[in-house]
Amino acid sequence: MKRFGVGFVFVIALSFIVASLSAPPGATAAAKTVKPAAAAAAKTVTIGFTASKTGKFNVEATRQINGLHLWMEQVNGAGGIKLADGTVIKVADKFYDDESKKERVQELYTKLINTDKADFLISPYSSGLTDASAVIAQQYNRIMITAGAASDSTYKKGYTLVYQSYTPASRYLTGAVDILLKLAPKAKKIAIIHENDKFATDVVKALKIYAEKKGLNVALFEGYDSGTADFAPFINKIPADVDAIMGGGHFADTTTLARQLYEKKINTKMIALLVAPPEPKFAELGDACISVVGSSQWEPLAHFTKESAAKEGITWFGPTGEEFINAYKAKYKEDPSYHSAGGYVAGMILQDAIMKAGSTDTAKVKAALDAMNIMTFYGQLKFATGPKDHGLQLGHDMVYIQWQKDKQGKAMKQVVWPLAGATASAFVCPAR
Amino acid sequence: MILQVYDLTKRFGGLQALSDVTFDLHTGEILGLIGPNGAGKTTLFNVINGVYTPERGRVSFRGEDITGLPSYDVARLGLARTHQVVRPLHELTVRENVMVGACYGREKHSLKEARRLADGSLDKVGLLDRGDQPSGSLNVSQKKRLELARALAARPYLLLLDEVLAGLNPSEIASMMDTVRAIREDGISILMIEHVMQAIMSISDRILVLDYGTLIATGAPEEVANNPQVIEAYLGDPNMTARLLAE
Amino acid sequence: MKVWQKPGFWLPLVIVLVWGGAVLLIHQDTMRESAFVLLMAVGLASSLNILLGYTGYVSFGHIVFFGLGGYTGFYLLSEQGWPLFASAIGGGLLSAFIAGLVGLAVLRLRGAYFALATIGINEAARAFVSNFEPYGGATGMFVNFSAYQKYGGPGPALWTTFTFLWITTMVVLVASYLVKHSRFGLGLLAIREDEDAAMVMGVKAPKAKTITYVISAFFPGVIGTLYFFKNGNIEPGDAFQLHMSIEMLVMVMLGGMGTVMGPLVGAVGYQWLRGYLLTSPIFKDLHLAVAGAMLLVIILFVPAGLVGWVRNHVQRLQKVLE
Numbered sequence A: 001m002k003r004f005g006v007g008f009v010f011v012i013a014l015s016f017i018v019a020s021l022s023a024p025p026g027a028t029a030a031a032k033t034v035k036p037a038a039a040a041a042a043k044t045v046t047i048g049f050t051a052s053k054t055g056k057f058n059v060e061a062t063r064q065i066n067g068l069h070l071w072m073e074q075v076n077g078a079g080g081i082k083l084a085d086g087t088v089i090k091v092a093d094k095f096y097d098d099e100s101k102k103e104r105v106q107e108l109y110t111k112l113i114n115t116d117k118a119d120f121l122i123s124p125y126s127s128g129l130t131d132a133s134a135v136i137a138q139q140y141n142r143i144m145i146t147a148g149a150a151s152d153s154t155y156k157k158g159y160t161l162v163y164q165s166y167t168p169a170s171r172y173l174t175g176a177v178d179i180l181l182k183l184a185p186k187a188k189k190i191a192i193i194h195e196n197d198k199f200a201t202d203v204v205k206a207l208k209i210y211a212e213k214k215g216l217n218v219a220l221f222e223g224y225d226s227g228t229a230d231f232a233p234f235i236n237k238i239p240a241d242v243d244a245i246m247g248g249g250h251f252a253d254t255t256t257l258a259r260q261l262y263e264k265k266i267n268t269k270m271i272a273l274l275v276a277p278p279e280p281k282f283a284e285l286g287d288a289c290i291s292v293v294g295s296s297q298w299e300p301l302a303h304f305t306k307e308s309a310a311k312e313g314i315t316w317f318g319p320t321g322e323e324f325i326n327a328y329k330a331k332y333k334e335d336p337s338y339h340s341a342g343g344y345v346a347g348m349i350l351q352d353a354i355m356k357a358g359s360t361d362t363a364k365v366k367a368a369l370d371a372m373n374i375m376t377f378y379g380q381l382k383f384a385t386g387p388k389d390h391g392l393q394l395g396h397d398m399v400y401i402q403w404q405k406d407k408q409g410k411a412m413k414q415v416v417w418p419l420a421g422a423t424a425s426a427f428v429c430p431a432r
Numbered sequence B: 001m002i003l004q005v006y007d008l009t010k011r012f013g014g015l016q017a018l019s020d021v022t023f024d025l026h027t028g029e030i031l032g033l034i035g036p037n038g039a040g041k042t043t044l045f046n047v048i049n050g051v052y053t054p055e056r057g058r059v060s061f062r063g064e065d066i067t068g069l070p071s072y073d074v075a076r077l078g079l080a081r082t083h084q085v086v087r088p089l090h091e092l093t094v095r096e097n098v099m100v101g102a103c104y105g106r107e108k109h110s111l112k113e114a115r116r117l118a119d120g121s122l123d124k125v126g127l128l129d130r131g132d133q134p135s136g137s138l139n140v141s142q143k144k145r146l147e148l149a150r151a152l153a154a155r156p157y158l159l160l161l162d163e164v165l166a167g168l169n170p171s172e173i174a175s176m177m178d179t180v181r182a183i184r185e186d187g188i189s190i191l192m193i194e195h196v197m198q199a200i201m202s203i204s205d206r207i208l209v210l211d212y213g214t215l216i217a218t219g220a221p222e223e224v225a226n227n228p229q230v231i232e233a234y235l236g237d238p239n240m241t242a243r244l245l246a247e
Numbered sequence C: 001m002k003v004w005q006k007p008g009f010w011l012p013l014v015i016v017l018v019w020g021g022a023v024l025l026i027h028q029d030t031m032r033e034s035a036f037v038l039l040m041a042v043g044l045a046s047s048l049n050i051l052l053g054y055t056g057y058v059s060f061g062h063i064v065f066f067g068l069g070g071y072t073g074f075y076l077l078s079e080q081g082w083p084l085f086a087s088a089i090g091g092g093l094l095s096a097f098i099a100g101l102v103g104l105a106v107l108r109l110r111g112a113y114f115a116l117a118t119i120g121i122n123e124a125a126r127a128f129v130s131n132f133e134p135y136g137g138a139t140g141m142f143v144n145f146s147a148y149q150k151y152g153g154p155g156p157a158l159w160t161t162f163t164f165l166w167i168t169t170m171v172v173l174v175a176s177y178l179v180k181h182s183r184f185g186l187g188l189l190a191i192r193e194d195e196d197a198a199m200v201m202g203v204k205a206p207k208a209k210t211i212t213y214v215i216s217a218f219f220p221g222v223i224g225t226l227y228f229f230k231n232g233n234i235e236p237g238d239a240f241q242l243h244m245s246i247e248m249l250v251m252v253m254l255g256g257m258g259t260v261m262g263p264l265v266g267a268v269g270y271q272w273l274r275g276y277l278l279t280s281p282i283f284k285d286l287h288l289a290v291a292g293a294m295l296l297v298i299i300l301f302v303p304a305g306l307v308g309w310v311r312n313h314v315q316r317l318q319k320v321l322e
């Protein structure tokens, strides 16, 4: 039995090494600490966070950090944040790898605050890790801007210093109901099939409540285990006359679900799924992707402009979408994803709040955050300030895309909702 | 009567390892068990002490039916055994090995008493000076004696000895024989398997002969040695025949 | 000689006592956080060692008791309003109870079969909890930030949690020593070396193994409650992570299985190293590779673990490092 154990640890050790060698090179290359150019009268604030440089969140977290670093570079390159009293604030960062695991998140944030003297915090990627770090932020009276932490529950625990830049999970797919009712005002029945994990469950629970409020009947509400590859048992349960199928979970399972819905020739007016549709790789489904609707925190195509802000009477802040995309492409040689935009916007939120507060004092910046209502290339930003859900994102909305065919018959994404930012109008799922 | 075995039958798949074995063992007796290789001697031990469950038959020990009882319950009733292929608890010291016997045997001693008792057993088999050594580091003959010491520390009523003399040189055999006699003097009944004919013939009160799982002869050593069926059974094993006849 | 006069007993205990005491006295938050991670590892590794080290049964999915106990403790605390200490004990008892239920069945299996079965239990528990509404189903549960107010605010609450963990770790070490040096423990060691021979000598292996399984499941349940309370939330994904199970095994083997000191040394060594590499400016991009390489070296050249190696090579230390 002992020999069995030793052999086993041997395998573990090897797999550590392999895991670290196979980590994407971008992860380390992009992780270099950005140092502000030394400026005589400048005050420097340190932004602390953990990044999932290894582990399952590596890709998303790396993009998020790339976005944040782009923002830092631009702020420092422009000479820093200039306050009303003439002080110039430069930004520096300090971060550690959390390995996409919760175990050390609290330890690392405590170190960031106490040893590295971080003035402001950005959350790790994902709601789970953010929950652990938020306890620490609140305890040490540090403001934390979250990115990639969509779960509503984080903001319902009574924290007063945690601010969300993403649209919360409860509004992740509700727009799909609005689209459906616009496309087919007589729609009555929908089916929801979702991954049985925290994120997807949070999303569809809220979706169900919203759909029922809008007079729809949720005829099927089923969860599948993470990693499911055969959806036949779920698809077979879908009533023949449903007007829409909604749900999904993460990329792999959702893509498979979309394909099997197509292969089984399920006819319905609309299919709206989580996470996978906005990804460019979703196009590999071919005809199966056509007409599928998905939601995204941000899309390069989405049109939030100074003009649309003015029309709604909201102040504009920061670069235009084009400026952001071009700068990001120039620096990282790839298209920004919504994770990248999320990281960048987390920085912008701090920047705007510090400017308005005219100070880096926590209480003053907090007041500015509570009062914030701005429009950016990423959308509107405004936080709940009540005691029950303080810090929850209220202003920002998901952007809904639909896969359509262009003139050559090639699949392409179009923004179909909100109508203000739409690049094409949505259409009903063709018969299969 | 300390042990009564009635109609014991054990099969391994298609192999009939024991068929209808019946015999008694008197209190205070040394009963020898001989037979060619693969005759089923060790299997008989395993069925008696609960390592295997028989297909049919009954084993009763001191008047109590122990058929099918798990081996640890049999041990606690006062039936100890040694293994033909030694099984020391490698990483434990020699003393600790023996203490296991004392702690979990018939008298269920506490650790402290077990330590005292273990030293007594080790002394009996001549291993006392090796008490602190890991048992894995003993040589074969010492490991055999450790098996015996462990069984003795359990303070059994009945001891099953499976080829304790195999692999020992003549002087070691002589000293082991003395040990076995001394054990009997202490009032412990003994059932022993042995291939060393001279020894088993001289030490046993009675002898059982097993062949292909069947008991073919029972009786005093001389009777058995002259039994034509026994001689024939051993014909397959020329060495054994020679030794039997040399008797 | 009384038990507290034996260095093998008090040495690990004094180390943890002084260490935790120092952290409490110095009262520095960064230090507390690091010590929390390390002490938790020591507690978990030592609990596992009671089964793994003494009976030789490789429980691959031992984290299930951390998860189930943590869930139950968390539930008692957040939904039923129990105090932290009682909740932690409740979590531990639930884990112990589950171990008692499944123990008899899975402990019949040996070697890799047992290891695989324990993974199965872990996955089954995860699936169950993901669909168990009182425990929040797939979304889990959280404590409101104000729950910490009961303990004088979040800062003092974290200190209280640390103190409980510190005490729990010492209790695990005491239990580990007492089990090993009891009559019961001798039977376990016999099972580890040769289960069939042990039974022939009278060791009631099924019962002894189940009791050991129960003991080694209790403490992870307590520790799980403390950990998840400190984190403020619990979800199936965090509670039943196989990699934590694997790390527990690695720590036990690094330090030396079957010794009281081994898991302490292994856990502190492993977690300290990981923590150091994670935050070191030189290694922070290479931490996994470096940790893996060191593990390999130790497994290849010191298979008995660090404490095991010292025991085998320095006679005089055998009584000191139990």
Ligand SMILES: Nc1ncnc2c1ncn2[C@@H]1O[C@H](COP(=O)(O)OP(=O)(O)OP(=O)(O)O)[C@@H](O)[C@H]1O
Residues within 6 Å of the ligand: B012, B015, B017, B035, B036, B037, B038, B039, B040, B041, B042, B043, B044, B084
């Ligand atoms: N566990 C088992 N499974 C299958 N067959 C077995 C088992 N144990 C023993 N046997 C077979 O039963 C027969 C009797 O074996 P046993 O070990 O009892 O013989 P033995 O009389 O002790 O022989 P030896 O003198 O060589 O020790 C042999 O053919 C052996 O191969």
Ligand SMILES: [Mg+2]
Residues within 6 Å of the ligand: B041, B042, B043, B084
């Ligand atoms: Mg034999």
